[in-house]
Amino acid sequence: MTPxxxxxxxxxxxDGSGKSTQAKILAESLGAxxxxxxxxxxxxxxxxxxxxxxxSDAALDVRAEVLLMCADRAQHVARVVAPALGxxxxxxxxxxxxxxxxxxxYGRGLVVAELRQLTAWASAGVEADLTVVIDVPPKVARRRxxxxxxxxxxxxxxxxxxxxxxxYLALAxxxxxxxxxxxxxxxxxxxxxxxxVTVERHLGVAPQGGLQERCR
Ligand code: TMP
Numbered sequence: 001m002t003p004x005x006x007x008x009x010x011x012x013x014x015d016g017s018g019k020s021t022q023a024k025i026l027a028e029s030l031g032a033x034x035x036x037x038x039x040x041x042x043x044x045x046x047x048x049x050x051x052x053x054x055x056s057d058a059a060l061d062v063r064a065e066v067l068l069m070c071a072d073r074a075q076h077v078a079r080v081v082a083p084a085l086g087x088x089x090x091x092x093x094x095x096x097x098x099x100x101x102x103x104x105x106y107g108r109g110l111v112v113a114e115l116r117q118l119t120a121w122a123s124a125g126v127e128a129d130l131t132v133v134i135d136v137p138p139k140v141a142r143r144r145x146x147x148x149x150x151x152x153x154x155x156x157x158x159x160x161x162x163x164x165x166x167x168y169l170a171l172a173x174x175x176x177x178x179x180x181x182x183x184x185x186x187x188x189x190x191x192x193x194x195x196x197v198t199v200e201r202h203l204g205v206a207p208q209g210g211l212q213e214r215c216r
Contacts, residue, residue, distance in 0.1 A: 006089040007203055008081065008126065010096035011195075012168060013134035014161050016141030017184050018191065022134055023094040025192045030205055033084050036094035038072040041079050047072045052151040066104040066115065070122035073097070077123045085126070090205060097123060098131045098171060098179075106167025107160050127178075130202045132195055133168045134184035 011026070013019035020036070027034035039048030047068050051060070073096070084091045097119040105112035120127070136144075138161045172179035180202060182194045199205055 006085040006087065006091060007129045007205065008085060008091045008093065008096075009199055009203070010093050010098055010128035010131045011134065012095060012098040012102065012131055013184060014136070014138070014141050014164050014168070016144040017134040017136045018144070018188065019134040019184070020094050021188060022132075022182075022184075022191055022195050023092050025188070026195055026199065027092040029192075029196060030090055030092070030199070032090040032092045033080075034092050034094070035076070035080050037076055037096060037099065038069060041072075041075045043075045044072045054151055062104065062108045062110060065108075066100060066110060066118065069100055069104065070118055073100075073119060074122040074124070077126050082124070082126055093128070096128050096131070098128070098133075098168070101171055102164045102167040106170070107164040129178070130199060131172075131179045132198060133172050133179065133181045134191065134195075135165065135169065135181050136184040138162050138165060140185050 009026070009032070011019040011023040023036070024034060026032070037044070038051055039045050051065065051068055051072075081091055081093065097116075100115050100119045101112055104110050105115045138158050141161060142158060169181065172181045180198045182191060182198060184191050186194075
């Protein structure tokens with residue numbers, strides 16, 4: 001008998017896109033396990049502090065940054081995501097491999113093909129069945145972030161976030177079977193409805209946690 005295999009949906013977007021709010025709403029509406037990166041495990045919490053501490057900018061090399069993100073992902077997949085998928089659960093994660101490709105690849109300028117290999121290794125081959133990009137123009141994201149205290153990565157300039165955003169859009173365009181883009185420049189409920197529609201369409205996921213067979 002084939003072991004049960006749940007589904008993994010990743011919510012992605014630039015800081016200030018509203019994707020954490022959307023991940024929460026989606027997980028609740030589908031009865032899914034909600035998780036996030038970086039920081040969902042004991043090790044991850046320590047790594048998140050190192051990665052996002054506003055005072056560590058000068059010290060952290062970009063390759064060190066990506067390896068710490070991948071260490072967080074390895075632990076997250078091993079301890080949280082893979083066991084849940086193995087139990088047949090639907091999992092919604094607030095960020096996954098797409099963040100590494102968009103931020104460290106398109107944003108920081110590391111080679112995307114190398115990052116793909118690195119993150120595939122870190123996650124032991126676990127991939128998102130669907131990645132939903134919550135897309136907002138950089139100015140909208142910036143306005144939303146100004147209301148909150150900025151962490152180390154959020155202090156990067158607007159050009160950086162433009163590259164990250166363009167990266168997400170390029171990644172989505174390359175792989176439309178596994179990536180989708182939702183316009184996040186609308187009120188929370190309207191964006192949530194659009195996210196639900198696209199998840200249901202791509203995965204054949206029924207409300208309240210039911211997993212239907214995917215239509216091919
Ligand atoms: P969060 O604020 O959505 O929790 O994300 C934390 C920050 O970490 C955010 O600025 C994006 C960044 N990040 C990366 O740069 N690469 C990654 O692989 C991940 C998971 C997050």
